[in-house]
Amino acid sequence: MSDAILAADNLAVRLGGRTIVDHVSFALRRGEMTALVGPNGAGKTTLLRALAGVLPARGRITLAEARLSDVPARERARTIAYLPQGHVFHWPMSAAAVVALGRLPHADQFTRLSSADEAAVAEAIAAAGIETLAQRPVTALSGGERARVALARVLATGAAVMLADEPTVSLDPLHQLLVMDLLRQAARAGGAVLAVVHDLALATRFCDRVLVMDKGRLMFDGPPEQALSPERIAAVFGVDAVMVDTGEGRVPIARHPL
Amino acid sequence: MVAFSRRDIGLWAVLIALLAVLALISLMVGQAGLSPRTALRALIDGQGPAGLIVREIRLPRTLLALTIGATLGLSGAALQGLLRNPLAEPALFGAPQSAAATASLVIAFGLAPVTSFAVPLAGIAGALLSIGGLVAIAGRRAGLTVTLLAGLALASFAGAMTALILNLAPNPFIALEVAFWLLGSLEDRSIDHLMIALPFFVLSWVLLALPLRAYRALTLGEDAAVSLGVNLALTRLLVVAGVAIGVGAGVAVAGSIGFVGLVAPHLVRRLVRSDPAAVLLPAALAGAALLAAADIAVRALPAAIELKVGVVTALIGVPFFLAMIFAERRVLEGSPA
Numbered sequence A: 001m002s003d004a005i006l007a008a009d010n011l012a013v014r015l016g017g018r019t020i021v022d023h024v025s026f027a028l029r030r031g032e033m034t035a036l037v038g039p040n041g042a043g044k045t046t047l048l049r050a051l052a053g054v055l056p057a058r059g060r061i062t063l064a065e066a067r068l069s070d071v072p073a074r075e076r077a078r079t080i081a082y083l084p085q086g087h088v089f090h091w092p093m094s095a096a097a098v099v100a101l102g103r104l105p106h107a108d109q110f111t112r113l114s115s116a117d118e119a120a121v122a123e124a125i126a127a128a129g130i131e132t133l134a135q136r137p138v139t140a141l142s143g144g145e146r147a148r149v150a151l152a153r154v155l156a157t158g159a160a161v162m163l164a165d166e167p168t169v170s171l172d173p174l175h176q177l178l179v180m181d182l183l184r185q186a187a188r189a190g191g192a193v194l195a196v197v198h199d200l201a202l203a204t205r206f207c208d209r210v211l212v213m214d215k216g217r218l219m220f221d222g223p224p225e226q227a228l229s230p231e232r233i234a235a236v237f238g239v240d241a242v243m244v245d246t247g248e249g250r251v252p253i254a255r256h257p258l
Numbered sequence B: 001m002v003a004f005s006r007r008d009i010g011l012w013a014v015l016i017a018l019l020a021v022l023a024l025i026s027l028m029v030g031q032a033g034l035s036p037r038t039a040l041r042a043l044i045d046g047q048g049p050a051g052l053i054v055r056e057i058r059l060p061r062t063l064l065a066l067t068i069g070a071t072l073g074l075s076g077a078a079l080q081g082l083l084r085n086p087l088a089e090p091a092l093f094g095a096p097q098s099a100a101a102t103a104s105l106v107i108a109f110g111l112a113p114v115t116s117f118a119v120p121l122a123g124i125a126g127a128l129l130s131i132g133g134l135v136a137i138a139g140r141r142a143g144l145t146v147t148l149l150a151g152l153a154l155a156s157f158a159g160a161m162t163a164l165i166l167n168l169a170p171n172p173f174i175a176l177e178v179a180f181w182l183l184g185s186l187e188d189r190s191i192d193h194l195m196i197a198l199p200f201f202v203l204s205w206v207l208l209a210l211p212l213r214a215y216r217a218l219t220l221g222e223d224a225a226v227s228l229g230v231n232l233a234l235t236r237l238l239v240v241a242g243v244a245i246g247v248g249a250g251v252a253v254a255g256s257i258g259f260v261g262l263v264a265p266h267l268v269r270r271l272v273r274s275d276p277a278a279v280l281l282p283a284a285l286a287g288a289a290l291l292a293a294a295d296i297a298v299r300a301l302p303a304a305i306e307l308k309v310g311v312v313t314a315l316i317g318v319p320f321f322l323a324m325i326f327a328e329r330r331v332l333e334g335s336p337a
Helices: A044-051 A073-079 A095-106 A115-127 A143-156 A173-188 A200-206 A230-237 B006-028 B036-045 B048-083 B095-108 B118-138 B144-168 B172-182 B191-209 B212-220 B222-227 B232-254 B260-272 B280-300 B309-327 B329-334
Strands: A004-015 A018-029 A033-037 A058-063 A080-083 A161-165 A192-196 A209-214 A217-222 A239-245 A250-257
Touching: A004 A044, A018 A044, A018 A192, A033 A044, A033 A173, A033 A200, A044 A080, A044 A161, A044 A192, A073 A080, A073 A095, A080 A143, A080 B222, A095 A115, A095 A143, A095 B212, A115 A143, A143 A161, A143 A173, A161 A173, A173 A192, A173 A200, A200 A250, A209 A230, A217 A230, A230 A239, A230 A250, B006 B036, B006 B048, B006 B260, B006 B280, B036 B048, B048 B191, B048 B212, B048 B232, B048 B260, B048 B280, B095 B118, B095 B144, B095 B172, B095 B232, B118 B144, B118 B191, B118 B232, B144 B172, B191 B232, B191 B280, B212 B222, B212 B232, B222 B232, B260 B280, B260 B309, B280 B309
Parallel strands: A018 A217, A033 A192, A033 A209, A080 A161, A161 A192
Antiparallel strands: A004 A018, A004 A058, A209 A217, A239 A250
């Protein structure tokens, strides 16, 4: 467990008088791609926001030995990159300018992008394959293009921890694969990646580990084949699932409601 | 990160040159028209009747137009950056109206002389209440519908309060004086007015310029901005205080001048590639140019009674606002409350 970089210990989050996340403990490790799955309303987004330092939480979150709440905001921002749901861009800035926002935690108030910043932005743009989109306004891009720009912004930070909330939602199959592959590459390069994924087959194929959440609690933490067995899928999601052999391993497919 | 390109600096130069031209015209125009050369010489040596007119009457007026316009343009750009909404502007949220209500309370009931610090302070308190209320009501998601409705409610309430104050004014002459002052004008303002308001303007410029990085990060939404290290509570406080101090002081010396904060950022936004941080300075310069031009227009137009500059900006601003709503209609209709 020496590779643990972000750890939650008995984490609880209350929002509007309701406990959304309760008794959650786990650790994210370098080099590991982890999926967070669970039904709608299970508390996945709330958990991610707490881990990103956006929401206050009870219990303890440890970032590389230090308490997360004691880590200065900019240092936290350099270490934990957070991709919220929906790939929102409010202003029609260019895709390149949006990706450059990922370097915000590294820059001073007025400084230009340093050559290291420029290199990180160019690298993220190349990794996400959005070179041809770089000068276009983000608000004019398609859903798949926006998803890749949003992801490139998170990659550009060069953070040790990446938290991605539904990075593949509303994407076509090709873009789902591209985005999952990019996240896995980030993990292979030594990052700790936690992604909320609704597609259980994608989670099984791309992730080293799966966290299963239900009603604010962490129900299981382990390898995909154990986490996403038909029995657990039935218990947590209320659907009947079968394992299907894709020729590249077995993945669960939901068939009908129970 | 918030670096400015050569194009940005070129834009600043063009806008500053435009301001210099407008300032010179503003010194020339009035009941006694002066040539550019006469106006400049009068400004420099201050000799004779021309010197008196230029230095005592037109210079304060011009400087007030420039500083108030800049404050309004900057306030609009800052609010738009904070709320991520191109329709945000101080007047739509009742800031000048609230400032007018509290300032007129002070004037109407003779609590303090018109040229004391009490009037701008009262105006600032009013603006602070309305903008603070708006940011509190609009909340985390800052949905367009909620924000605009909350602004409408606050503006209406401030209007009602002003009406109540006029209603209860101790004598009709004071009520008339306040009513005229409310229309927004730069007529007959002295250097004293400028000196009262200027410290507040400068403070508001500093406060609004501080969260440069936050405006840019907020294009990704509040959660992403916080995850990038932005202190959202501090950013909100800086913008609310900056807008309230600037607008409150502006209203206190010149009455209510609307829509400059909406129009100015819009005029320059495309030129800075919609960057919510890079738009600040051009929006301030454009605001100064707009108000200076409007104030030249009210003096140049042949009319028996001089039009109030606040009336002119509203006359131009409202159709502009409607056109923007029309252009944004798809977003507005699809916006989740």
